[in-house]
Amino acid sequence: MGGDKPLGLAIGGLVTVAFALLPPLTVAVFYLVANVSALIIGTDFDSDPNEPAVLLVGLVGTVTFLVLTIAGGVALIGRRLSPKNRDD
DSSP states (O other): OTTHHHHHHHHHHHHHHHHHTHHHHHHHHHHHHHHHHHHHHOOOOSSSOSOHHHHHHHHHHHHHHHHHHHHHHHHHHHHHHOGGGOOO
């Protein structure tokens, strides 16, 4: 039982770092989403944004994807560490 404590602290540290890096990750992934959206929609050479609703949905989808990915990773790691699932 004492051997899992450092591993649990390391995993907790990784999760903390992952959530701390969430804002820069969000910017990077949303930049990709916005560029793909611009390529698909195309340009019409005016100052109005093409589709603000598409960009808003892309931002919400980006944040949701990143948070669920982190939560899924934590769930998988936690399941592996669960004493109920171990064969002694």
